[in-house]
Amino acid sequence: MTLFRLDASIRVEDSRSRELADIVEREWLTANPDAGVIRRDVGTQPIPSTAWGTAAFAGYTPEADRTADQREAVRRATELADELLAADAFLFAVPLYNYGVSQHFKSWVDIIITDPRFNPAEPPAIAGKPAILVTVHGGYYAEGTPRHGWDHATPWMQRILAEVWGLDLNTVVSELSLVGVNPALDEFKDLASTLRADAENRARELGRRLTTSSASR
Numbered sequence: 617m618t619l620f621r622l623d624a625s626i627r628v629e630d631s632r633s634r635e636l637a638d639i640v641e642r643e644w645l646t647a648n649p650d651a652g653v654i655r656r657d658v659g660t661q662p663i664p665s666t667a668w669g670t671a672a673f674a675g676y677t678p679e680a681d682r683t684a685d686q687r688e689a690v691r692r693a694t695e696l697a698d699e700l701l702a703a704d705a706f707l708f709a710v711p712l713y714n715y716g717v718s719q720h721f722k723s724w725v726d727i728i729i730t731d732p733r734f735n736p737a738e739p740p741a742i743a744g745k746p747a748i749l750v751t752v753h754g755g756y757y758a759e760g761t762p763r764h765g766w767d768h769a770t771p772w773m774q775r776i777l778a779e780v781w782g783l784d785l786n787t788v789v790s791e792l793s794l795v796g797v798n799p800a801l802d803e804f805k806d807l808a809s810t811l812r813a814d815a816e817n818r819a820r821e822l823g824r825r826l827t828t829s830s831a832s833r
């Protein structure tokens with residue numbers, strides 16, 4: 617059994633998304649003591665943002681005519697796609713940045729989609745496998761809040777992971793992580809503690825169940 621884990625936080629110290637992903641991973645390793653973990657950290661080692669364009673155009677260029685850059689971009693796309701194909705379960709830890717999807721996560725998705733095995737027009741190669749998306753918001757976007765609807769990242773990530781790639785996806789959302797950091801949010805201290813505990817419990821519970829897809833749970 618192999619778990620694929622992707623981290624996209626641009627920091628390592630005090631990263632809430634990494635902490636939640638650690639909870640999931642611990643549960644997975646408890647249930648699968650002999651399992652392997654494939655790690656891809658696009659937060660600290662980003663895929664160059666030009667790589668996907670180069671790989672995409674390489675796809676329209678006969679192999680013999682490809683430039684060195686195109687060959688390198690295709691090699692990178694193949695390596696990243698191979699990591700996904702080698703896994704039985706998936707864990708993605710991606711924070712919200714500037715109300716949208718992390719550019720590092722998007723660059724990673726874009727280059728993988730250039731690999732013919734992840735062509736969205738074909739049946740997805742990893743469909744039906746269990747997956748968890750952990751996402752963290754510094755602010756608060758629940759229904760009834762002034763910025764409800766401003767999280768433009770989670771719906772896109774779910775669209776790609778659950779619909780384009782067909783993963784059997786559950787999501788953990790942890791909000792108000794900037795309480796204690798941004799004094800303007802001090803009034804939300806108690807709510808932030810509750811939301812944090814809820815997210816940790818959900819990560820634990822979903823991590824425990826990650827081994828199997830919902831169809832066989």
Ligand SMILES: Cc1cc2nc3c(=O)[nH]c(=O)nc-3n(C[C@H](O)[C@H](O)[C@H](O)COP(=O)(O)O)c2cc1C
Binds near residue numbers: 631634712713716
């Ligand atoms: C450059 C930057 C932009 C951010 N933009 C948003 C944002 O638009 N909305 C939000 O709720 N939080 C935003 N945050 C806060 C992060 O989502 C929050 O700090 C989260 O905990 C980061 O994940 P991490 O703890 O795993 O590093 C931003 C943080 C940074 C560093």
